Each structure stands twice: as structure tokens, then as C-alpha cells.
Amino acid sequence: MSLLNFNAILDVAQQRQFKAIGSFNLHCIEMLPAFFRAAKKTDSPLMIQISTGTAEYLGYKLLVDSVRSLAESENVPTCLHLDHCSDIKAIETAMNAGFSSVMYDGSHLSMEDNIANTRIVVEMARPRNISVEAELGAIGGSEDGKAVAEEDICFTTVEEARHFIEETHVDMLAVSVGTVHGLYTGKAHIQHQRLKEISEATKTPLVLHGGTGVSDDDMRLAVTEGINKVNVGTEMNVQWVGQCKTMFEKGKVNDSVRKFLIPANDAVTNVLMEKIALFK
Numbered sequence: 001m002s003l004l005n006f007n008a009i010l011d012v013a014q015q016r017q018f019k020a021i022g023s024f025n026l027h028c029i030e031m032l033p034a035f036f037r038a039a040k041k042t043d044s045p046l047m048i049q050i051s052t053g054t055a056e057y058l059g060y061k062l063l064v065d066s067v068r069s070l071a072e073s074e075n076v077p078t079c080l081h082l083d084h085c086s087d088i089k090a091i092e093t094a095m096n097a098g099f100s101s102v103m104y105d106g107s108h109l110s111m112e113d114n115i116a117n118t119r120i121v122v123e124m125a126r127p128r129n130i131s132v133e134a135e136l137g138a139i140g141g142s143e144d145g146k147a148v149a150e151e152d153i154c155f156t157t158v159e160e161a162r163h164f165i166e167e168t169h170v171d172m173l174a175v176s177v178g179t180v181h182g183l184y185t186g187k188a189h190i191q192h193q194r195l196k197e198i199s200e201a202t203k204t205p206l207v208l209h210g211g212t213g214v215s216d217d218d219m220r221l222a223v224t225e226g227i228n229k230v231n232v233g234t235e236m237n238v239q240w241v242g243q244c245k246t247m248f249e250k251g252k253v254n255d256s257v258r259k260f261l262i263p264a265n266d267a268v269t270n271v272l273m274e275k276i277a278l279f280k
């Protein structure tokens, strides 16, 4: 089974009665089987996203081969997506390695430059049947490793979104409508009216970043208002590291390391299953 792009995976998700697909950040290779277990248990397709840093840490070949192999053996329709990348060269590396979807993040640039660069990526992606996500507006928290201060959060406007989509024809658009990256202690306030208006104006699948900090009720609502992809990054990391800290603290050095990691991997499966349940 080859990896599917975003449009194909969204089709599968919708056939299975999901309104949106969760795109979950893989932080280390040990998490990968845990992701597939969650997809199997919920009968959901799987969208795995990864930062350039993590892809380089794991090695593109190990990553792509492992994801392809599990997609096939577990019979789970799977999309492998490059998260937040503002380096077109790195995007090309991911495309060559076998990613089926990429995000070009030019949200820090002027509208003109964001459009111009996004178009370059779209032109590279089309012949290879790879989907492209772009971002308009600035989402708070940390973006692409750089902190976005609260006063620099810039909400996406309806007019800008309409113009951007007309100029770039990206497959999906990340919007800034109140969520914050990395938030796992409080809850974000989603601007539902803005979201609905952007969806109406663009007729394009919208992406909600910072899914960790969204309440269940807000999430259920957002996926009826045009959000078709929900990024969840921080929560798996928080759960995995939290479990590992406890287990390593309790363990002995000659215990099999496997024993320390199993509870962490189970916690990751649970995060995915809980989020996926909100998209039905």
C-alpha cells in the first residue's frame, strides 16, 4: 500500500464517518507502533506528521520505510506529512524521501512572499501527487522552533484567506483562529464565527494547529465548521515523557528498557484514541 496524500486520506476518513483527520506528531520511532494501534482500534486512517528536526534525527529512510511497512502490514490507510517547514530545500528532501504531504509555512513572510513561495512548493508537489498545506496568520506558542509572542499572534482574516487560496490553490490551509501551539495546561478560545466565515469564503479544508489545548466541546464544534485536519503535537510528547520519567525513576539499570517504554507507548495510543473519537 502506498502512502496517501491529504485529499485521499480525508476521503477515507469521511467514508468512515469522521469529519476531520487528526495529524499526530511522531516524536521518536518508539511511538510509531503505538500510533498504528490507535488507528486499528478506532478503524481510522492515520496521518502522521513530523518536524524536519525529528525526520533528520530518525533518518528519512528509516522513517519512510517504517511507516510504509506498517501501513501495509496493519492495513491502515496512512499519510506521512512534513509539519511546519519554511525551507523549500528541506521540503524537496522530504518529497524525494517519499512523504505524501508537506506543509510550507510562510506565515512569517509578507502576503506576497508567502504566496510566491507557496506556489513554488505547489508546483513541485503536483506532478508527484503530494498535498500541500500552507499557513496564513500567526498562531501563538512556538512555530517552527521560534517562539511567537502573544502580541504577535495574528488572526487570519476572511479576505486574506480568500485571496491566498485563489492565488495558490493549496490543498489545505492552516488558520489562526485562537489556538496556541504547545498549550497543555490551559485551554484555547476558538473564534468559531471567524472559522465559519473563512471556511465559507475559501471552500478549502482548514487546519487547526495546537489541538492539544482545545477542549473536547470546542473540538467537536470546530470539525463541523470547516476544520478537516487537526494537529496534535504536544500531548503525545507530554504523556510519553511523563510516563518515562516515572518508570525510569523506579527501575533498575539491568531492567529491560522495554519495560520502561511500554507504559509510555500505551499512553500515546490513548491520546490518539481520545482525540480520534472527537472527530466522529
Ligand SMILES: [Zn+2]
Binding pocket: 084, 139, 181, 209, 210, 231
Ligand atoms: Zn503548527
